[in-house]
Amino acid sequence: QHPHKIRSGAFHEANALHSFFFGEPLSSSATTQPTTRRPKNERMCMGGHRDPIYGTAFSPDGKYLATASEDSTVRIWLVQSHKLVATLSEGMDTNYECLRVAWMKTAHGNSSPTPPQNGDCGVEKYVLASAGADGIVRLWSAVEKSEEQKLDWQCVGVLNHFVEDEEERPQIYALQFIQSLSYPNLDIMLTSAHDSVYLWTIEANDEESSSESPNAMRKKFLSLLSIPFSHLDDVAQTHQFGGPRNPENELYVFDASYNESNDLLAAALSDGTCRVISLAASNDDEEENMQREQCVLSLPPGYFGDRGGHLTAVEWDGSGTRLATCIASGRVILWYLENVGIDNSISLRPSVVSILDGGSGRQIFGAKYCCGKNEELLLTWGVEGKVSVWDSYSVGEVMSPICTLISHTDYPIFSLDITQTGAKRSIAVGGGKDGG
Numbered sequence: 001q002h003p004h005k006i007r008s009g010a011f012h013e014a015n016a017l018h019s020f021f022f023g024e025p026l027s028s029s030a031t032t033q034p035t036t037r038r039p040k041n042e043r044m045c046m047g048g049h050r051d052p053i054y055g056t057a058f059s060p061d062g063k064y065l066a067t068a069s070e071d072s073t074v075r076i077w078l079v080q081s082h083k084l085v086a087t088l089s090e091g092m093d094t095n096y097e098c099l100r101v102a103w104m105k106t107a108h109g110n111s112s113p114t115p116p117q118n119g120d121c122g123v124e125k126y127v128l129a130s131a132g133a134d135g136i137v138r139l140w141s142a143v144e145k146s147e148e149q150k151l152d153w154q155c156v157g158v159l160n161h162f163v164e165d166e167e168e169r170p171q172i173y174a175l176q177f178i179q180s181l182s183y184p185n186l187d188i189m190l191t192s193a194h195d196s197v198y199l200w201t202i203e204a205n206d207e208e209s210s211s212e213s214p215n216a217m218r219k220k221f222l223s224l225l226s227i228p229f230s231h232l233d234d235v236a237q238t239h240q241f242g243g244p245r246n247p248e249n250e251l252y253v254f255d256a257s258y259n260e261s262n263d264l265l266a267a268a269l270s271d272g273t274c275r276v277i278s279l280a281a282s283n284d285d286e287e288e289n290m291q292r293e294q295c296v297l298s299l300p301p302g303y304f305g306d307r308g309g310h311l312t313a314v315e316w317d318g319s320g321t322r323l324a325t326c327i328a329s330g331r332v333i334l335w336y337l338e339n340v341g342i343d344n345s346i347s348l349r350p351s352v353v354s355i356l357d358g359g360s361g362r363q364i365f366g367a368k369y370c371c372g373k374n375e376e377l378l379l380t381w382g383v384e385g386k387v388s389v390w391d392s393y394s395v396g397e398v399m400s401p402i403c404t405l406i407s408h409t410d411y412p413i414f415s416l417d418i419t420q421t422g423a424k425r426s427i428a429v430g431g432g433k434d435g436g
Contacts, residue, residue: 006391006402007376007391007393009372009374009376010376010377010391010392010393010402011026011402012372012376013371013372013376013377014026014371014376014377014389014391014402014403016371017371017377017389017405018389018403018405020425021405026402026403048067048075048077048084049067049069049070049071049073049075050069050071051069051070051071051097051432052069052070052412052414052430052431052432052433053067053068053069053070053414053415053430053431053432054068054069054070054097054098054099054100054414054415054430055067055068055098055099055100055101055130055175055414055415055430056068056101056415056416056417056428056429056430057101057102057103057417058079058103058417058418058419058426058428059103059126060103060105061421062079062419062420062421062424062426063078063079063080064076064077064078064079064085064126065077065079065417065426065428066101066103066128066130067101067428067430068098068099068100068101068130068131068132069097069098070097070098071094071097071098072089072092072093072094072095072096072097072098072132073087073088073089073092073098074087074088074089074098074101074128074130074140075087075088076088076128076142076151076153079419079426085151086142086151086153088128088130088138088140088153088155090138090154090155091138091155091158092132092138093132093134095134096132096133096134096169097132097133098130098131098132098133099131099132099133099171099172099173099175100130100131100132100172100173100174100175101128101129101130101131101175102128102129102175102176102177102189103126103127103128103129103177104126104127104128104129104177104187104189104202105177105179122143122144122145122152123143123144124141124142124143124217125142125143125144125151126141126142126151127139127140127141127142127156127202127219128140128142129175129177129189130175131172131175131191132171132172133169133171133172134169135160135161135162135169135170135171135172135193136158136159136160136161136172137158137159137161137172137175137189137191137221138155138157138158138159139155139156139157139158139159139202139219140153140154140155140156141153141154141155141156141217141219156217156218156219157202157205157218157219157220157221159191159200159221161191161193161198162193170193170194171193172191172192172193173192173253173254173255173256174190174191174192174197174253174255174256174257174267175189175190175191176189176190176256176257176258177189177190178190178199178258178260179260180199180258180260180263180279181260181263181279181280182263182279182280183201183224183279186201186224187201187202188200188201188202188224189201189202189221190256190258190265192253192255192256192267193253194250194251194252194253195228195229195230195250195251195252195253196226196227196228196229196253197226197227197229197253197256197265197267197277198223198225198226198227199223199224199225199226199227199279200221200222200223200224201221201222201224202219202220202221202222203219203220203222204217204218204219204220205217205218205219205220225279227265227267227277229251229253229267229269229275230251231249231251231271232271232273232296235249235271238271238272238273238298239270239271239272239309239310240271241270241271241310242270250270251269251270251271252269252270252310253267253268253269253270254268254269254270254310254311254312254313255267255268255311255312255313255314256268256314257314257315257316258279258316259316259320260320261318261319261320262320262321262339262346263278263279263280264276264277264278264279264294264316264320264337264346265277265278265279266297266314266316266323267314268311268312268313268314268325268326269310269311270310270311271310272298272309272310272311272327273296273297273298273311274296274297274298274311274314274323274325274335275293275295275296275297276293276294276295276296276297276323276337276348276350277292277293277294278292278293278294278346280292280346292346294346294347294348295337295348295350297323297325297333297335297350299333299352309327309328309329310327310328311325311326311327311328312326312327312328312363312364312365312366313325313326313364313365313366313367314326315366315367315368315369316369317369317375317392318369318375320337321336321337321338322334322335322336322337322353322369322392323335323337324367324369324378326364326365326366326367326380327364328363328364329361329363330357330358330360330361330362330363330364330382331355331356331357331364332355332356332364332367332378332380332390333352333354333355333356334352334353334354334355334356334378334392334394335350335351335352335353336350336351336353337349337350338350338351353394353395354394354395354396354397354398355396355397355398356378356380356390356394356398356401357397357398357399358384358386358388358399358400358401360384362382362383362384363382363383364380364381364382365381365382365383365413365414365415366380366381366382366414366415366416367379367380368416368417368418369392370418375392376391376392376393377389377390377391377392377402378390378391378392379405379416379418380401381406381413381414381415381416381429381431382412382413383412383413384407384409384412385406385407385408385409385410385411385412385413385431386404386406386407386413387404387405387406387407387413387416387429388401388403388404388405389401389402389403389404389405390402406429410433411431411432411433412431412432412433413429413430413431414430414431415428415429415430415431416428416429416430
Protein backbone atom coordinates (compact mmCIF):
# COMPACT_ATOMS: atom_id res chain seq x y z
CA GLN A 1 0.00 0.00 0.00
CA HIS A 2 1.13 3.59 -0.63
CA PRO A 3 2.52 4.94 2.69
CA HIS A 4 0.86 8.33 2.27
CA LYS A 5 -2.90 8.70 2.09
CA ILE A 6 -3.90 9.96 -1.35
CA ARG A 7 -7.05 12.01 -1.83
CA SER A 8 -9.60 10.58 -4.23
CA GLY A 9 -9.39 13.64 -6.50
CA ALA A 10 -5.62 13.32 -6.81
CA PHE A 11 -5.80 9.57 -7.46
CA HIS A 12 -8.48 10.09 -10.11
CA GLU A 13 -6.33 12.59 -12.00
CA ALA A 14 -3.17 10.52 -11.55
CA ASN A 15 -5.02 7.47 -12.86
CA ALA A 16 -6.14 9.42 -15.94
CA LEU A 17 -2.58 10.64 -16.52
CA HIS A 18 -1.15 7.15 -16.08
CA SER A 19 -3.71 5.74 -18.51
CA PHE A 20 -2.80 8.46 -21.01
CA PHE A 21 0.88 7.53 -20.74
CA PHE A 22 0.70 3.75 -20.57
CA GLY A 23 -2.72 2.82 -21.90
CA GLU A 24 -3.74 1.15 -18.63
CA PRO A 25 -5.07 2.30 -15.25
CA LEU A 26 -2.91 2.94 -12.23
CA SER A 27 -2.42 -0.06 -9.97
CA SER A 28 -1.29 -0.13 -6.35
CA SER A 29 2.08 -1.54 -7.40
CA ALA A 30 2.61 1.36 -9.80
CA THR A 31 2.43 3.79 -6.92
CA THR A 32 5.47 2.31 -5.20
CA GLN A 33 7.81 1.28 -8.02
CA PRO A 34 9.03 3.67 -10.75
CA THR A 35 8.66 2.37 -14.28
CA THR A 36 11.51 2.04 -16.77
CA ARG A 37 9.32 1.12 -19.73
CA ARG A 38 8.51 3.54 -22.52
CA PRO A 39 5.07 5.17 -22.29
CA LYS A 40 2.66 3.82 -24.89
CA ASN A 41 1.93 7.29 -26.29
CA GLU A 42 5.53 8.53 -26.28
CA ARG A 43 6.63 10.12 -29.54
CA MET A 44 10.25 10.98 -30.23
CA CYS A 45 10.95 14.18 -32.18
CA MET A 46 13.44 12.98 -34.78
CA GLY A 47 16.02 15.08 -36.62
CA GLY A 48 16.26 17.46 -33.69
CA HIS A 49 18.87 18.94 -31.41
CA ARG A 50 22.43 17.65 -31.20
CA ASP A 51 22.77 18.54 -27.51
CA PRO A 52 20.60 18.59 -24.36
CA ILE A 53 17.34 20.54 -24.33
CA TYR A 54 17.01 23.10 -21.52
CA GLY A 55 13.68 24.74 -22.37
CA THR A 56 10.31 23.57 -23.73
CA ALA A 57 7.11 25.55 -24.30
CA PHE A 58 3.85 24.92 -26.13
CA SER A 59 2.28 27.74 -28.14
CA PRO A 60 -0.88 29.27 -26.60
CA ASP A 61 -3.09 27.29 -29.01
CA GLY A 62 -1.18 24.06 -28.40
CA LYS A 63 -0.33 23.68 -32.08
CA TYR A 64 3.43 24.14 -31.84
CA LEU A 65 6.22 23.22 -29.44
CA ALA A 66 9.40 25.30 -29.08
CA THR A 67 12.59 23.82 -27.65
CA ALA A 68 15.82 25.55 -26.54
CA SER A 69 19.09 23.65 -26.58
CA GLU A 70 22.75 23.64 -25.69
CA ASP A 71 23.40 23.54 -29.44
CA SER A 72 22.49 27.28 -29.52
CA THR A 73 19.31 26.83 -31.54
CA VAL A 74 15.57 27.02 -31.04
CA ARG A 75 13.47 24.46 -32.88
CA ILE A 76 9.77 24.59 -33.66
CA TRP A 77 7.77 21.36 -33.83
CA LEU A 78 4.26 20.68 -35.10
CA VAL A 79 2.62 18.92 -32.16
CA GLN A 80 0.12 16.86 -34.15
CA SER A 81 2.72 15.25 -36.40
CA HIS A 82 5.78 15.62 -34.09
CA LYS A 83 7.70 17.00 -37.05
CA LEU A 84 10.34 19.71 -37.09
CA VAL A 85 9.06 22.74 -39.03
CA ALA A 86 11.67 25.44 -38.27
CA THR A 87 15.13 25.94 -36.79
CA LEU A 88 15.89 29.40 -35.38
CA SER A 89 19.56 30.33 -35.13
CA GLU A 90 19.87 33.83 -36.61
CA GLY A 91 22.44 35.81 -34.62
CA MET A 92 23.02 33.00 -32.12
CA ASP A 93 26.54 32.68 -30.70
CA THR A 94 27.50 28.99 -30.72
CA ASN A 95 29.70 29.56 -27.67
CA TYR A 96 26.58 30.00 -25.52
CA GLU A 97 23.71 27.59 -25.01
CA CYS A 98 20.06 28.58 -25.39
CA LEU A 99 18.29 28.14 -22.04
CA ARG A 100 14.64 29.24 -22.22
CA VAL A 101 11.75 29.78 -24.64
CA ALA A 102 8.38 31.49 -24.06
CA TRP A 103 5.42 32.33 -26.31
CA MET A 104 3.56 35.62 -26.19
CA LYS A 105 -0.15 35.79 -25.60
CA THR A 106 -1.25 39.39 -25.55
CA ALA A 107 -3.63 41.22 -23.26
CA HIS A 108 -5.95 41.58 -26.25
CA GLY A 109 -6.43 37.84 -26.69
CA ASN A 110 -4.32 37.40 -29.83
CA SER A 111 -1.24 35.21 -30.16
CA SER A 112 0.98 38.14 -31.15
CA PRO A 113 1.04 41.91 -30.54
CA THR A 114 0.73 42.82 -34.21
CA PRO A 115 -2.76 43.17 -35.72
CA PRO A 116 -3.56 41.26 -38.93
CA GLN A 117 -2.08 42.79 -42.06
CA ASN A 118 -3.70 42.84 -45.48
CA GLY A 119 -2.07 42.18 -48.81
CA ASP A 120 1.07 40.16 -49.46
CA CYS A 121 2.69 41.05 -46.13
CA GLY A 122 0.81 38.25 -44.42
CA VAL A 123 -0.34 37.97 -40.83
CA GLU A 124 1.90 37.77 -37.80
CA LYS A 125 0.58 34.63 -36.10
CA TYR A 126 3.06 34.04 -33.27
CA VAL A 127 5.75 35.79 -31.28
CA LEU A 128 8.33 33.72 -29.42
CA ALA A 129 11.16 34.76 -27.10
CA SER A 130 14.38 32.82 -26.49
CA ALA A 131 17.01 33.48 -23.84
CA GLY A 132 20.50 32.16 -23.44
CA ALA A 133 23.70 31.99 -21.47
CA ASP A 134 24.99 34.95 -23.52
CA GLY A 135 22.71 37.35 -21.62
CA ILE A 136 20.60 38.03 -24.71
CA VAL A 137 16.86 37.67 -25.32
CA ARG A 138 15.80 37.32 -28.93
CA LEU A 139 12.29 37.91 -30.18
CA TRP A 140 11.05 35.82 -33.10
CA SER A 141 8.06 36.54 -35.32
CA ALA A 142 6.13 33.97 -37.35
CA VAL A 143 4.30 35.46 -40.35
CA GLU A 144 1.79 33.46 -42.34
CA LYS A 145 1.00 34.33 -45.94
CA SER A 146 -2.56 33.53 -46.89
CA GLU A 147 -1.66 31.90 -50.19
CA GLU A 148 1.01 29.63 -48.68
CA GLN A 149 -0.32 28.98 -45.14
CA LYS A 150 3.28 28.45 -44.07
CA LEU A 151 5.01 30.25 -41.23
CA ASP A 152 8.05 32.38 -42.01
CA TRP A 153 10.17 32.87 -38.86
CA GLN A 154 12.40 35.93 -38.44
CA CYS A 155 14.31 37.52 -35.56
CA VAL A 156 12.65 40.92 -34.97
CA GLY A 157 14.21 42.14 -31.74
CA VAL A 158 17.26 41.73 -29.51
CA LEU A 159 17.62 42.63 -25.82
CA ASN A 160 21.06 42.62 -24.14
CA HIS A 161 21.34 42.14 -20.38
CA PHE A 162 24.98 43.23 -20.26
CA VAL A 163 26.60 46.62 -20.87
CA GLU A 164 30.10 45.85 -22.14
CA ASP A 165 31.59 42.92 -23.98
CA GLU A 166 34.16 42.49 -21.22
CA GLU A 167 31.44 42.03 -18.62
CA GLU A 168 30.61 38.51 -17.46
CA ARG A 169 27.60 37.41 -19.45
CA PRO A 170 24.58 36.79 -17.20
CA GLN A 171 22.71 33.55 -17.78
CA ILE A 172 18.99 34.21 -18.20
CA TYR A 173 17.06 31.58 -16.24
CA ALA A 174 13.65 33.30 -16.05
CA LEU A 175 11.64 34.13 -19.17
CA GLN A 176 7.87 34.65 -19.12
CA PHE A 177 5.28 36.77 -20.89
CA ILE A 178 2.82 38.20 -18.38
CA GLN A 179 -0.30 40.36 -18.23
CA SER A 180 -0.17 42.27 -14.96
CA LEU A 181 -3.22 43.64 -13.18
CA SER A 182 -1.13 46.71 -12.33
CA TYR A 183 -0.34 47.40 -15.99
CA PRO A 184 -3.52 46.64 -17.94
CA ASN A 185 -3.42 46.33 -21.73
CA LEU A 186 0.36 46.01 -21.78
CA ASP A 187 2.31 43.09 -23.19
CA ILE A 188 5.06 42.50 -20.65
CA MET A 189 8.08 40.23 -20.72
CA LEU A 190 9.73 39.04 -17.50
CA THR A 191 13.45 38.20 -17.48
CA SER A 192 16.21 37.69 -14.93
CA ALA A 193 19.95 38.35 -14.89
CA HIS A 194 22.43 38.07 -12.02
CA ASP A 195 20.59 39.25 -8.86
CA SER A 196 17.64 41.01 -10.53
CA VAL A 197 14.30 40.46 -12.21
CA TYR A 198 13.26 42.79 -15.02
CA LEU A 199 9.94 43.69 -16.63
CA TRP A 200 9.89 44.99 -20.21
CA THR A 201 7.17 46.20 -22.52
CA ILE A 202 7.32 45.28 -26.19
CA GLU A 203 6.29 47.69 -28.89
CA ALA A 204 6.54 47.97 -32.64
CA ASN A 205 9.79 49.59 -33.74
CA ASP A 206 8.67 51.87 -36.57
CA GLU A 207 12.11 53.46 -36.82
CA GLU A 208 13.86 50.21 -37.70
CA SER A 209 12.95 47.99 -40.62
CA SER A 210 14.57 44.88 -41.99
CA SER A 211 15.21 44.42 -45.68
CA GLU A 212 15.92 40.76 -45.03
CA SER A 213 12.53 40.17 -43.40
CA PRO A 214 10.08 42.69 -44.90
CA ASN A 215 7.06 40.69 -43.71
CA ALA A 216 8.07 40.81 -40.03
CA MET A 217 7.53 43.95 -37.97
CA ARG A 218 10.55 44.88 -35.89
CA LYS A 219 10.06 45.14 -32.10
CA LYS A 220 11.73 47.16 -29.35
CA PHE A 221 11.98 46.62 -25.61
CA LEU A 222 11.20 49.38 -23.11
CA SER A 223 12.22 49.00 -19.48
CA LEU A 224 9.24 48.93 -17.11
CA LEU A 225 10.65 47.70 -13.78
CA SER A 226 13.96 46.58 -12.38
CA ILE A 227 13.75 44.51 -9.18
CA PRO A 228 17.17 43.88 -7.57
CA PHE A 229 17.51 41.49 -4.64
CA SER A 230 20.04 41.63 -1.82
CA HIS A 231 21.14 39.36 0.98
CA LEU A 232 19.08 39.25 4.16
CA ASP A 233 20.43 41.12 7.17
CA ASP A 234 21.33 37.82 8.82
CA VAL A 235 23.35 36.08 6.09
CA ALA A 236 24.05 33.17 8.44
CA GLN A 237 20.39 32.19 8.09
CA THR A 238 20.77 31.57 4.33
CA HIS A 239 22.69 29.29 2.01
CA GLN A 240 26.03 30.36 0.55
CA PHE A 241 25.97 29.32 -3.08
CA GLY A 242 29.06 28.14 -4.92
CA GLY A 243 31.43 27.80 -1.98
CA PRO A 244 35.02 28.72 -2.94
CA ARG A 245 33.88 29.42 -6.52
CA ASN A 246 31.77 32.29 -5.21
CA PRO A 247 34.06 33.96 -2.63
CA GLU A 248 32.05 37.19 -2.61
CA ASN A 249 28.82 35.23 -2.01
CA GLU A 250 27.13 36.95 -4.93
CA LEU A 251 23.37 36.47 -5.19
CA TYR A 252 21.70 34.98 -8.27
CA VAL A 253 18.12 34.58 -9.49
CA PHE A 254 17.64 31.01 -10.74
CA ASP A 255 13.94 31.28 -11.56
CA ALA A 256 11.03 33.70 -11.33
CA SER A 257 7.32 33.28 -11.88
CA TYR A 258 4.40 35.74 -12.00
CA ASN A 259 0.82 34.89 -11.05
CA GLU A 260 -2.00 36.88 -12.64
CA SER A 261 -4.57 35.98 -9.98
CA ASN A 262 -2.78 37.87 -7.21
CA ASP A 263 -0.39 40.16 -9.14
CA LEU A 264 2.52 38.61 -7.24
CA LEU A 265 5.95 37.66 -8.49
CA ALA A 266 8.06 34.95 -6.84
CA ALA A 267 11.83 34.66 -7.33
CA ALA A 268 13.95 31.61 -6.47
CA LEU A 269 17.38 32.71 -5.26
CA SER A 270 20.80 31.16 -4.79
CA ASP A 271 20.70 31.83 -1.03
CA GLY A 272 17.89 29.27 -0.65
CA THR A 273 15.14 31.86 -0.19
CA CYS A 274 12.09 32.64 -2.29
CA ARG A 275 11.18 36.33 -2.38
CA VAL A 276 7.56 37.25 -3.08
CA ILE A 277 6.98 40.68 -4.63
CA SER A 278 3.75 42.57 -5.24
CA LEU A 279 3.61 44.50 -8.50
CA ALA A 280 0.72 46.57 -7.17
CA ALA A 281 1.59 50.12 -6.11
CA SER A 282 1.20 50.99 -2.47
CA ASN A 283 -1.00 53.95 -1.53
CA ASP A 284 1.82 55.14 0.73
CA ASP A 285 4.42 55.14 -2.00
CA GLU A 286 5.20 58.38 -3.75
CA GLU A 287 6.28 56.52 -6.86
CA GLU A 288 3.25 55.26 -8.70
CA ASN A 289 4.75 51.91 -9.72
CA MET A 290 6.72 51.09 -6.59
CA GLN A 291 6.78 47.32 -6.06
CA ARG A 292 6.83 45.88 -2.54
CA GLU A 293 8.47 42.77 -1.14
CA GLN A 294 5.73 40.88 0.64
CA CYS A 295 7.53 37.99 2.29
CA VAL A 296 10.58 35.74 2.29
CA LEU A 297 9.98 32.00 2.12
CA SER A 298 12.71 29.86 3.61
CA LEU A 299 13.36 27.12 6.12
CA PRO A 300 16.12 27.31 8.77
CA PRO A 301 19.52 26.56 7.17
CA GLY A 302 20.09 23.48 9.33
CA TYR A 303 16.61 22.03 8.74
CA PHE A 304 17.86 19.44 6.25
CA GLY A 305 21.29 18.99 7.82
CA ASP A 306 23.93 19.14 5.10
CA ARG A 307 21.32 18.48 2.39
CA GLY A 308 20.02 22.00 1.95
CA GLY A 309 20.99 24.20 -0.96
CA HIS A 310 19.92 26.89 -3.36
CA LEU A 311 16.51 27.05 -5.01
CA THR A 312 16.32 25.81 -8.58
CA ALA A 313 12.73 26.67 -9.48
CA VAL A 314 9.49 28.21 -8.26
CA GLU A 315 5.93 27.56 -9.48
CA TRP A 316 2.52 29.09 -8.67
CA ASP A 317 -0.77 27.30 -8.87
CA GLY A 318 -3.59 28.97 -10.81
CA SER A 319 -5.26 30.46 -7.73
CA GLY A 320 -2.14 32.26 -6.55
CA THR A 321 -2.49 30.84 -3.03
CA ARG A 322 -0.17 27.84 -3.43
CA LEU A 323 3.51 27.92 -4.30
CA ALA A 324 6.08 25.17 -4.87
CA THR A 325 9.79 25.81 -4.38
CA CYS A 326 12.39 23.29 -5.59
CA ILE A 327 15.62 22.80 -3.62
CA ALA A 328 18.87 21.63 -5.18
CA SER A 329 19.03 18.79 -2.64
CA GLY A 330 16.05 17.07 -4.24
CA ARG A 331 13.13 18.28 -2.19
CA VAL A 332 10.05 20.32 -3.07
CA ILE A 333 8.42 22.57 -0.47
CA LEU A 334 4.69 23.30 -0.81
CA TRP A 335 3.61 26.65 0.64
CA TYR A 336 0.22 28.19 1.31
CA LEU A 337 0.06 31.99 1.16
CA GLU A 338 -2.88 33.52 3.02
CA ASN A 339 -3.66 37.18 2.42
CA VAL A 340 -4.61 38.71 5.76
CA GLY A 341 -4.61 42.28 4.47
CA ILE A 342 -7.51 44.66 5.17
CA ASP A 343 -9.41 46.80 2.66
CA ASN A 344 -7.84 45.31 -0.48
CA SER A 345 -4.32 45.65 0.93
CA ILE A 346 -1.86 42.78 0.60
CA SER A 347 -0.33 41.20 3.68
CA LEU A 348 0.80 37.62 3.19
CA ARG A 349 1.01 34.98 5.88
CA PRO A 350 3.01 32.04 4.45
CA SER A 351 3.01 28.54 5.90
CA VAL A 352 4.69 25.27 4.93
CA VAL A 353 2.09 22.68 4.03
CA SER A 354 4.21 19.77 2.83
CA ILE A 355 7.73 18.59 2.03
CA LEU A 356 7.99 16.23 -0.93
CA ASP A 357 11.12 14.11 -0.61
CA GLY A 358 11.93 11.38 -3.09
CA GLY A 359 14.83 10.33 -0.91
CA SER A 360 17.61 10.44 -3.52
CA GLY A 361 18.96 13.88 -2.66
CA ARG A 362 19.55 14.62 -6.35
CA GLN A 363 18.66 17.92 -7.97
CA ILE A 364 15.09 18.80 -8.94
CA PHE A 365 14.88 21.21 -11.90
CA GLY A 366 11.19 22.08 -11.91
CA ALA A 367 7.61 21.57 -10.79
CA LYS A 368 4.24 22.22 -12.39
CA TYR A 369 0.68 22.22 -11.02
CA CYS A 370 -1.79 20.51 -13.34
CA CYS A 371 -4.79 18.26 -13.90
CA GLY A 372 -8.34 19.05 -12.87
CA LYS A 373 -10.19 22.24 -12.07
CA ASN A 374 -8.31 22.58 -8.78
CA GLU A 375 -4.94 21.37 -10.12
CA GLU A 376 -4.93 18.17 -8.11
CA LEU A 377 -1.42 17.10 -9.14
CA LEU A 378 2.13 18.40 -9.08
CA LEU A 379 4.65 17.09 -11.60
CA THR A 380 8.36 17.25 -10.75
CA TRP A 381 11.45 16.43 -12.81
CA GLY A 382 15.21 16.50 -12.43
CA VAL A 383 18.66 15.07 -12.88
CA GLU A 384 17.51 11.50 -12.14
CA GLY A 385 15.52 11.41 -15.37
CA LYS A 386 12.19 10.98 -13.59
CA VAL A 387 8.85 12.69 -14.02
CA SER A 388 7.07 12.10 -10.72
CA VAL A 389 3.39 12.69 -9.92
CA TRP A 390 2.48 14.03 -6.48
CA ASP A 391 -0.74 15.01 -4.74
CA SER A 392 -0.53 18.82 -4.92
CA TYR A 393 -2.58 19.07 -1.71
CA SER A 394 -0.21 16.83 0.26
CA VAL A 395 0.23 17.54 3.96
CA GLY A 396 3.31 16.78 6.03
CA GLU A 397 6.40 14.98 4.79
CA VAL A 398 5.78 12.73 1.80
CA MET A 399 8.51 10.25 0.89
CA SER A 400 7.21 8.88 -2.40
CA PRO A 401 5.04 10.12 -5.30
CA ILE A 402 1.72 8.68 -6.40
CA CYS A 403 3.43 7.29 -9.49
CA THR A 404 6.32 7.88 -11.88
CA LEU A 405 5.58 8.58 -15.54
CA ILE A 406 9.15 8.52 -16.83
CA SER A 407 12.28 7.00 -15.30
CA HIS A 408 15.39 6.94 -17.50
CA THR A 409 18.59 7.33 -15.49
CA ASP A 410 20.62 8.13 -18.61
CA TYR A 411 18.35 11.06 -19.54
CA PRO A 412 18.43 14.01 -17.10
CA ILE A 413 15.23 16.03 -17.52
CA PHE A 414 15.73 19.81 -17.55
CA SER A 415 12.32 21.05 -18.71
CA LEU A 416 8.67 20.06 -19.03
CA ASP A 417 5.53 21.68 -20.35
CA ILE A 418 1.95 20.50 -20.59
CA THR A 419 -0.96 21.68 -22.70
CA GLN A 420 -4.54 20.59 -23.20
CA THR A 421 -6.83 21.48 -26.09
CA GLY A 422 -10.28 20.03 -25.54
CA ALA A 423 -9.84 16.37 -24.61
CA LYS A 424 -6.36 16.17 -26.13
CA ARG A 425 -3.45 16.48 -23.70
CA SER A 426 0.21 16.79 -24.64
CA ILE A 427 3.29 16.75 -22.42
CA ALA A 428 6.75 17.74 -23.65
CA VAL A 429 9.87 16.65 -21.78
CA GLY A 430 13.33 17.98 -22.68
CA GLY A 431 16.76 16.95 -21.46
CA GLY A 432 19.47 14.46 -22.32
CA LYS A 433 23.25 14.23 -22.14
CA ASP A 434 24.48 13.83 -25.71
CA GLY A 435 21.34 14.81 -27.55
CA GLY A 436 17.90 16.19 -26.82
